[in-house]
Amino acid sequence: MxxxxxxxxxxxxxxxxxxxxxxxxxxxxxxxxxxxxxxxxxxxxxxxxxxxxxxxxxxxxxxxxxxxxxxxxxxxxxxxxxxxxxxxxxxxxxxxxxxxxxxxxxxxxxxxxxxxxxxxxxxxxxxxxxxxxxxxxxxxxxxHMAHAAAAAFTSGFDEAVIITLDGVGDGLSGSVNVLQNNQLKKISDIPATSSLGIFYEQATNLLGMRELEDEGKVMALSDYSYKVPDKKNPLMKIFKVNGITIDTDLSSWQRYKLLEKVVWKAQNEDFAYMVQKVLEVKALELFKNAIKKTGMKNVAWAGGVASNIKNSMNVRKETGLKDWYVFPHMGDGGLALGSALYTNYLLTGTSKYDFKSIYLGPGYSDKEIKKVLDRNKKWLNFKKVTDIAKITAEHLANDKIVMWFQGRMEYGPRALGNRSILASASSKAVKDKLNVHLKKRDWFQPFCPSLLAEDAPKLFSDYDKPDPFMTMGYKARPEMVENIIAVLNVDNSARPQVLTDENPLYIKMLKYVQELTGFGIVLNTSFNIHGDPIVTSPEDAISAMKRGGANYMAIGNYWATLK
Ligand SMILES: [Fe+2]
Structure with missing residues (x-):
């Protein structure tokens, strides 16, 4: 059915x-x-x-x-x-x-x-x-039930507390739920009027950025701030965590006006820091209370706020949780799947899915790819190779940027090794080149790595488990910073995709990189040109390659270069 x-x-x-x-x-x-x-x-x-x-x-x-x-x-x-x-x-x-x-x-x-x-x-x-x-x-x-179902049923947990936090939907900005005995039950509502998501969205707007899109930039900017003490943070009193819900005395509009006053007086990065800190402090309190009340130490979360990696990292480290899971398509883009999962649960009782593969989108055969390459002969040289992973790894080890188009497309906001632009994780110069020519990201936005699980504990001091979906933050070991400088934040944290067996071809390529450089790690950013969605088809990929002026692409088993 x-x-x-x-x-x-x-x-x-x-x-x-x-x-x-x-x-x-x-x-x-x-x-x-x-x-x-x-x-x-x-x-x-x-x-x-x-x-x-x-x-x-x-x-x-x-x-x-x-x-x-x-x-x-x-x-x-x-x-x-x-x-x-x-x-x-x-x-x-x-x-x-x-x-x-x-x-x-x-x-x-x-x-x-x-x-x-x-x-x-x-x-x-x-x-x-x-x-x-x-x-x-x-x-x-x-x-929020759709958000909760997505997190609960793909988490792999038998028992867990499930928390959703977002801007607003169906009169709420969040919920606390319990997954137990194959049942998902809501135990608390967080009203729309006290939305941490809307608060963050408002701050994004006031910094001249795009709501519902650039919140990650606000988070990245906050790393460059002077650490404003919580007591001096005028935004800290807006929200009150009350058990497993959140209250506020101010309306959304009053909060917007207050934020407007504060941003006028503050440096942008300090403002971003104060906003981020409010989110971290209040979310931490909520998560701690939920763990305490339910006695459950496995925690899964979803909703737009779950894309805030610094907040997720704080929750992982400071709540005393045992195991964690963040649904990878955490924002409203994941609601189609969430509502299907919840309905299937009501109809059939299914409450657990083996969710190892997020490669749920369109894929193209070598034959289909070849047809498109043939149509673009004017621009491209291409050849079919026996080991696409090897040639890619060799170019990455030589500080070249490679566009990597393989298999079925990822579901969700992150490129996870099927529609990715790859580069060396240790070269700052390559990272800058990538930014100037292709991605045009703000200077304070970091790039993320993909790596083999076996190398993760060597590189990160607080590493706990593989995360194939790039949803958690970790701190680099101080002695390893130079080896992965292109994929670190200014505070030496990173948001890595840590792979075990989810994507064999990508892992094979990382193993070659490991042989050539010592560590199986690469810079992985989404395969798109600044402002576009991630490429879907071979046509999109070639168009992005031409417009971005990138020289190398591994597309299916074809190695393509610009003429
Ligand atoms: Fe939502």
């Missing part, structure tokens, strides 16, 4: 699960090339069906999520959605911006009701009918 999950908001997408298998999952931006696309995910649905070679009517259950007032309004008036998308990405500035902002906070905090639920269902039914879905049951899942 197939269950199709859908998400039509920020970073929309689709996913299909069957029994205890996650079969396919993808986000619409991969096809439309509009980063973090919003709207009904038509192309994602079509891709999911095509890749499984099934028809719309083979699907009896469709899971949707989120029917709060704001989301429902965007379903009735798609123009609102487009307008907001342009505004949020700072592509256009509307008139009466403050008035609209105040209104936005008020509306987005409203929970769902019977009418919005009905309208949302009708909207999905009509969209699905256009795609040939005629006989199916529609299941509406709560926003």
């Amino acid at each position: 197939y269950v199709l999950g859908l998400w039509d908001g920020h970073d929309c997408g689709a996913a299909i699960v069957k029994d205890d298998k996650i079969l396919v999952a993808v986000n619409e931006e991969r096809f439309t090339k509009n980063k973090l696309e919003i709207g009904f995910p038509t192309q994602s649905v079509e891709f999911c069906l095509k890749s499984l070679e099934i028809k719309a009517n083979d699907i009896m259950h469709v899971a949707i999520n989120t029917s709060d007032v704001a989301k429902t309004l965007t379903r009735i008036f798609p123009a609102v959605k487009q307008h907001y998308y342009q505004f949020r990405r700072r592509k256009s500035k509307p008139a009466f911006v403050n008035l609209k902002r105040e209104f936005k906070y008020k509306v987005t905090e409203l929970p769902p009701n019977l009418i919005t639920k009905q309208i949302s269902k009708t909207y999905f039914r009509s969209q699905l009918q256009k795609l040939g879905f005629l006989k199916f049951k529609l299941h509406l899942v709560d926003h």
Whole structure:
């Protein structure tokens, strides 16, 4: 029995699960090339069906999520959605911006009701009918339950406390849940009015960056600050953790005005630090309380706030937890899968999935790749090689940058070794070259490494376990800093992808790098040009190669170079 999950908001997408298998999952931006696309995910649905070679009517259950007032309004008036998308990405500035902002906070905090639920269902039914879905049951899942299900059921834990924290969805900004005896139960709501996610989003906006997109930049900038003591941090009193929920006396709009006052007086990096510190202190208190109350020491978390690696690292080190798990597509982009998982749980009782592979998107055979290469002969030299991993490793060891396009595409925001740009982890010069020519990232944003699990304890002092999804931060051993200088933050921490057996070809390449340089580690950044979504198809890859002026690409078993 197939269950199709859908998400039509920020970073929309689709996913299909069957029994205890996650079969396919993808986000619409991969096809439309509009980063973090919003709207009904038509192309994602079509891709999911095509890749499984099934028809719309083979699907009896469709899971949707989120029917709060704001989301429902965007379903009735798609123009609102487009307008907001342009505004949020700072592509256009509307008139009466403050008035609209105040209104936005008020509306987005409203929970769902019977009418919005009905309208949302009708909207999905009509969209699905256009795609040939005629006989199916529609299941509406709560926003935070979808986040929680994603974290709980892919964590591998039998028992765990599950925490979700994000901006807002279905009237909440978070939840605390318990996974026990194959049951997922919510034990606490965190209201939308006291949202740590919205607070961080507001700070991102006030620093002149894009909400829901550049929060990672704020976190990275905070590392460059003078360490403002908590007592002198005027933002520290905004939120109060009350057991396993969060309260506040200020409305979202009042918080925005307070942040505006503080940013006006502070250096940008100090402001970023104060905001980050509020998140870390309050989240730590919440997580500690949840562990204490449930007596469970395995913790899994999801929701947009889970993308904050410094916060996750703090939770790992300071709460006394035994084991941790962060759902890798933690933001709303993961809701399609989350709602499918929750619905499948209700229908079949499935509460555990073997989630080792995140390579759930489109893949291309050598034959398909060759056709595209042939069409680009004017620009490219290419040859089929017997060992693509070896030639790539040799170039990386020689301080060359290599575009790496292999297998099925990753699900989620990170490139995890199938659509990656790779470089030496020890060369600052190569890192700078990569930044100037291809990625154009802000100077304070670090790059991340991929490495073999066997090398992780040698390089990181607080290493605990492999993480194939790049969701956790670790500190480099002081004596190892020079060896991995291109993949460290200014505080010598890193967000590594640590591999055991998830991606054999990528691991093979890392083993060659280990033979050549001493450590099986490379710089791994997403295969895209600044501002674009990650490349999906061979066409996208070649286009990015041409535009970025990169010289080498390992695409399938083909080694391609620019003429
Ligand atoms: Fe969310």
